[in-house]
Amino acid sequence: MSVSRSVKWGDLLGMRKVETVEQMPEEYKTTLIKIIYALASTEFASVEQHQAWINQGPTPEDRYIQAQICADEAHQGFIDCRMLRSFGPEGEEKAANLLKVRMGEHLLSAFNVPFETWVDVCGFCFTLDLVAWYHLRALENCSFAPLAREMTTMVHEERFHASFGARRIRDIVQNPEYARLCGATKEDAQQAVDKWYPHALDTFGASKSKFSDLAVAYGIRRWGNEELRQMYKTDLDAQIQAIGLNVPDALKGRKIL
Numbered sequence: 001m002s003v004s005r006s007v008k009w010g011d012l013l014g015m016r017k018v019e020t021v022e023q024m025p026e027e028y029k030t031t032l033i034k035i036i037y038a039l040a041s042t043e044f045a046s047v048e049q050h051q052a053w054i055n056q057g058p059t060p061e062d063r064y065i066q067a068q069i070c071a072d073e074a075h076q077g078f079i080d081c082r083m084l085r086s087f088g089p090e091g092e093e094k095a096a097n098l099l100k101v102r103m104g105e106h107l108l109s110a111f112n113v114p115f116e117t118w119v120d121v122c123g124f125c126f127t128l129d130l131v132a133w134y135h136l137r138a139l140e141n142c143s144f145a146p147l148a149r150e151m152t153t154m155v156h157e158e159r160f161h162a163s164f165g166a167r168r169i170r171d172i173v174q175n176p177e178y179a180r181l182c183g184a185t186k187e188d189a190q191q192a193v194d195k196w197y198p199h200a201l202d203t204f205g206a207s208k209s210k211f212s213d214l215a216v217a218y219g220i221r222r223w224g225n226e227e228l229r230q231m232y233k234t235d236l237d238a239q240i241q242a243i244g245l246n247v248p249d250a251l252k253g254r255k256i257l
Ligand SMILES: [Fe+2]
Pocket: 042, 043, 046, 072, 073, 076, 132, 158
């Protein structure tokens, strides 16, 4: 998607996009920092989860892709940190914090859960990297031009991670040779989907949220929390069914509604 010069939705529709912190009204700035920080909090956290699995995949392609996922997440973390620092002392402190926090201290619960098996790694990519893709798509062509420009690469990185996960979960269910290489069964694939599904739905935040409304009104996010969650759920549920697995109960294990 190409990046427009003017704002495409919300209260600032048609205005020239925001390029620098000096141009931002206070409420715009606090909303934007919150969004970039939430996004940033997942990147190095995700490297922490994936790194131990770089050399564990059953095929050379799996190993290459795990390494690429780590590189992509670190790239996104690096870009997010650079953007946070452009906000001055408040952002600098947040960027520094990202490099210090470890598993158990991350903002979103899904990133505090370690991967247990290779199937679990694939299940995470299938569900949570698709989450990332939806969150990034909601920022495509947003009103903060530097962030909109970064989306032109990040969106494709996440699509790649999510489609890898979807393909490998499908292979575990439908391709006996790959299942054998993983030492895994259809039940293991179902278990992995069941494990990550509630975490994935929770990442979209509370359905009633003033912050979410502001983010849309300021042209930062294209869709609000609940709308984005439903778009994601419709997409993922169809993929789960097409593979031949059961869609988990949407309320089971949920912490954020
Ligand atoms: Fe990411």
